[in-house]
Amino acid sequence: MMLWSLVLVPFVAGLVSYVIVSDRIRRSVWFIAMAFHLFISFFLSFDGGEAGMSLQGGWLTLDALSRIFMPLTSLLFAAATLYAIGAFENEHGRKSDPGKAASAKVRRLSPESVFTGCILVFLASMTTVILSHRLGLQWVAIEATTLASTPLIYYHQGKRSLEAAWKYILLCSVGIAVALLGIFSLALAASGVTSELSVDSLVTHATQLDPRWLKLVFVFILVGYGTKMGLAPLHTWLPDAHSEAPSAVSALLSGALLNCAFIGILRVLQILNAAGMGSFGEHILIFLGLFSMGVAAIFILRQPDYKRLLAYSSVEHMGIVILGTGLASEGMFGSLLHAVNHSFVKSMLFMTAGNILAIYATKRIDGVRALKNRVPLLAVLWFGGFLAITGSPPFGTFISEFSILQEAVNQERYVTVGLYLFFLLLVFVGMAATFSKMTFGATTDTAPPKPLHVWSLVPPVFLGLAALMMGLYIPQQLDTMLRNAAALISGGAL
Amino acid sequence: MINTISILLAITSLFLFGSSRVRISIRMVILQGFLLGIAFLYYNQAHLTIGTWIIGVSSIVLKGIVLPWLLTFVLHRSRAKLEIEPYVGFGTSLFIGVLLLGFSTYVAWNLAINTARTIPPALFSAALFLIFCGMFLIVTRKKAITQTIGYLVLENGVFATGLGIGHEFPFIVEMGVMLDIFVGVFLMGIMIFRIDRAFDHTDTHRFNELLDSIATEPADSAEMENIQ
Amino acid sequence: MWTFLIGCSVIELGGLFALLLLKREKAARLIATLFTVAGCAVVAVPVFQTLFGDGTAPVQLPWHLPLGEFHMGMDVLSAFFTLPVLILAPLSSIYGVGYLKKHKGSGAHYFFLNTLVTAMLLLLCAKNAILFLMVWEIMAISSFFLVTFDDHLQSVRAAGWTYMIATHVGMMALLAFFAVLSHQKGGFDFAALTADGELSPGVSSLLFVLALVGFGSKAGIFPLHIWLPEAHPAAPSHVSALMSGVMIKMGIYGLMRSLTFIGEVHASFGWSVLALGGLGGVVGIVSSLAQHDIKRMLAYSSVENIGIVCMGLGAGMLGMAFQNPALVALGFGGALLHVLNHSVFKGLLFLCAGAVVHETGTKEMNHLGGLMKKMPFIAAFFIVGAVAASALPPFNGFVSEFLIYFAGVQSAMTKDVSSIVLAAAVLTSLALIGGLAAASFTRVAGMVFLGEPRVPLKQVPKDPGWAMKMPIVFLALMALALGVASPLLIQTVADAQLPVTGADATLRVVAGDIVPSLNGISLVGVAVIVIFAIIAVLYRLIAHRKSVALTRGPVWDCGYAKPSVRMQYTPSSFSAPLNQMFQPLLGTRTALSRPSGYFPKSGAFETIVSDRVKDMFYAPLFRLVARVLLLFRILQHGHVHIYVIYVAATLITLLLVTAGN
């Protein structure tokens, strides 16, 4: 029953908060739902029943994979909630003080209730994606995440955010339609063998599934969920959507949503590995991974807008994750660890970007100077995030990127290693120029910046520390969970 | 029976290829909705349960009545009556439509893996043709509303491929798919409404404010200096 | 080993306290320096234990990191490399207390300074690849923040930026190096890595190239040195002293440690390092001759000294390849001793240059001059540093270069062709470098401190406070002591190279028979000082006796009516003949604005000095890569339709690919 509550509570809270008028009550509803979700998911994952707890014939189960992503998503959601409320305060604060009114383009804000409602439904759908063991249900949930997140993107009602939202929904829906084709062909492949499309039954009967259809399934699912995950060349919506959405939403999009799409692909990979066709998709995955890193590197070099820069770095990191999955065995462990690290660091960076936007009121990099002197805490977060996102050691991303590199070297794929390191270097060069230009430099106006609401600063600091902790000391329990998940996906071939 | 339905489906999507007026395309979509609903019921008549009944009826109601109504409502409020000069002229798109029809029938017939038992080749070719038609509409038409229609046709095509194994899908999943498509199109409708108010046009061709392709000259830009 | 860890944590604690006391600058500086000095004292105990005593037990802590684990141990090589850190780290923090009086933000600065010192100490004793890489990057990051201390200047930001890119290129090479190495040898622990698993020639040369790029970019070996003359002048002087004196030696330490991993050293490795060293030395000293900025000139002289160290390393490696133990002992010995000597006299020079810049406010040598009268203390010790840097006898610079010379000549004794070619190469390049170094340092010392001030200074320069003077005096004495007491050191230097060369008894014997020469050198060193004192006293008695006139008159200027200060030789004109001679290496451009019109008001002539390697190789490469990448930008043009085509195209290509297999 607990698992269903994880889905239903946020869903109901979302519907309810559509109608609540007063901000205070709605925020408290939102807060309670978030707290409940956080507590339950941590309680279930870390010391819930050892075996996968399934319910009602396996609709929702908590297996090794979801045991990692469930707490991660709810943690990110909690951070995003706090940040969003803090950002609203900043926004209201800004609107009220007269001096600023003229300069900042005051956009007409659709009522906050739509925002809260959608974000809670968004959480519900993400939870279903992570927990569902039925691929059909999983598809529905992923489609639901798209639909729930579209209104969040055009929350600011500007021309640019509308355009971004339109491209987002159109491209993702087309992608997911292709994924639906994949689900149907999977059903066709399993038509003789098992009736319902649950992962466990498919894995047990994997060998009897028709291999040719399985290949088709893999292609459709990869293209379908790949569009959702932002792999190049299907990534084109990601920079627009993530940069135009409010920072709390882009933090959630980059941090949590991309992982859900990744889980969709992993489920199918699990079946493929069980059917002994694991090595079939390897080359495609590695190619897509490297291609995404390459495309991201192209657009990161001399990118004028820092939120788009972070979006492209999400494309790059998803490329790394897919590259790791393609390398299997140790690479799988590296990619899962990288997905977790990336979520922490990227959402921290998006929140800090939001704070910078609140103070400097411009998304252009040239508009932001001498962050170090004006807002030291933000500068520390911003530059620390830069070091984390480019995989420098004290942070967790270094460990995961190095284990993926190690796996690529173990498999003597020297071309992949060469390209991998070259793209990482290109991304570093591109980002170094941008981040150092923003952090350092001299300022002329000595006016102290507008004080930020405390809730908009606490989550990024917390996430930054989490990323640092992941780099220095990964607790034993988390490590075993990651290893079990990797083993689960690669069919115990670790 | 199935052959007639698939032929009718093919004809309606051919119309979509050729029609320049949005009103006609919406009517075609209504027709497709009904056809698919009937096909679903006919196909699963062997093991008709309450669930399949509800799904069949709801698909007819949603795709045949509610969504087209919404599209017409949005059509009236946004002044985009005509689909004017799309990327590919109507004559040529019709010609491409025929080509696609040939291609999908060719693929359906000799992709003779074990679909024989679950999907008759005729329906499979119609489904493929619908998918291609949906994709084509999204790619070539400029008006936002036509793109929504294209998406709807794409979903119909995918739904058609899934006809055969409709009964095996549990009820919730089937209803979930239906609901998603409905909410999807509904949301697109609202957005067209908003776009129309914000941009006072719904021409997606002019949607290119978000881009990176301004190739800044490497030589003169300031940063290049400090890169050395 | 535990004492070592305690020492490091004390230093790091100092940094944290400095961070906490952000507001009270002076207190932060003092506390941080106190902790650094105390920490270094504590660390000195295990170091001397290892060098002279029986060594310390390694420490292995279960630190749960998926790949690596916390394994620290100190062997003789790392102990020897800790010496420069222990000397320069406390001195530069003390110097910093005085130097940063007028600057803001020294709380964070000292945090990064202490982190840098701790990172270097940990790096030297890291016995696990992952730990090594992590500490390496922390060292790079903390030194980046130190370089960009006064970041309000555009040049400092550009320098910081170039520095960050260079370190990251090195980091990429190191990642690949350790990945391939642990794949070949299995496991990340240094014990496993040094196990002599047989490496195929292809793999070992790949490893060597990666190590050379990775560690070479940090050490500033010739083709990868371009960041060094950018970063060091930008950093505050005590930081550039620490970086130039100690941090680039970590690259050399890494290179020697990688030799222990690669095991069998081919002759080609030795030749390449020797060639790079020689070339780097000559280019370094020639470029330092052409510089206008005093700290840039010192940075280039660091590139030259690293070239000399590489020549020693190259000679040592060739000795291992040719199984000539004498060459091995002398080559590595010379290199190691030069590492220590260079860190001492380069630290001294940077601290003195820092005082000059601190007082006069400008780094431009053409504007300085005649500081000897206003800042006698700094001038005197700068000249001491200059003498040591051009490797002249009484001081320590000469001893290590003597060892490398000796290695060259010793190798020629075997009379086979390749060793004579080696000897000729080493001797010519070292002699040329020696001559040019003398030219370069007489130029700096002469032009900056002697003669008359060329441009009137805003405020009258005076000698700095005791905080800045004390380290300078200590370093000068250290330079003299190392120069004179070299025979005592040769034994420790011979032991320090054992991890690399393998415990070979003959090394100890060979080192033994160099001792009489070193005795001779220290004898001559002492004799120079004694006889100089005697002659100076005699001169004083004769020339300044009562009965003789002692007057001051104008300097002979060919009877010119109105001599002006501008008529003096400037540093650029001093090195003009040599610059013209080495023009192909330097690529200096001249900008001339000719006086025009019948009554010309002003004309100007200026030489613009830039790094030839950077202009000919790196800048075009960067521009090419940027241009190629910008071509692909049209991918994201904003049209939804074409984005959908992308999706369809990927679907079709993947279908075709899967249909294929």
Add this chain to the structure above:
Amino acid sequence: MSWMNAVPVLIGLILSPLLFGIINRVKAWFAGRNGSPLLQTYFDVFKLVRKGMVYGTTTSLIFQLGPALVLTSVLLALLMVPFGTMAAPLSFKGDFILLAYLLGVSRFFTVLSALDTGSSFEGMGASREVQFAALGEPTFMLGALLMAIYTGEMSLSGMVREIHFEAVGGQSAAVALLVAAWMMLLLTENSRIPVDDPNTHLELTMIHEVMVLDTGGPLLGMVTYASGIKLWIFSALIANLLVPNLHAGAVTQGAVFVAAVLLIAVVVGVVESIMGRVRMRQIPKVLVGATALVATGLIMTLAG
């Protein structure tokens, strides 16, 4: 340092100013003049030491102490020069490196005291001096390497004992080249005619003289005496190469050696009389030519 070793050093100290006298006398003989007396340099030094001292206004302590250091380093260099077959008082493996660098010290401080005066002439002289010295160093080092390979010894005294110039045989060709190269080096380092003219009055053309333009009195005396010793060192090195090992008693061997050194002074005088000055731009080519000579010598030992 037994009693016997002190004698060569004493002879060196006493006879070195004589060399200038011989050179000037040879030049005068060529020009048909009587020329100044042989001991002229001694008289100059005594006179200078007793005179008063005039310091330039811009000079600092370096100017006063520089020449003292120059003299010290040259004296110590003299200690290491072997005297015929008799070993030098201070000889160890690789002492030629120390010799070169001691001469480096003297050059370093001559240049510094020149720059201290702040006059443009002295700056010009210093800049030229530094350029030519840098190019001269490799010649000396390679020459020493050639001798080390040729004799298998690593200390100057050891080399001199083994080396002997027989008229015939491949080896001697290499030694001949070495002598020629070191002769060029002598002429450059001691500012003799082909490279620099010690007696010119035109400041713009001087190299060494201009650096001591403003030194007078006792300082000038010290500098002249130091340059005398320096000339003695170079001539002694070349003489060691030429004088064969007569296996006779130490006294006769010493006498022959001193005669050889004086003979070299005569040769220098002859060269100065018959040759004009090389243009300033060509001097680097001369020095690089000297290095090339030694390099060919090296290659010959390899071939031989």
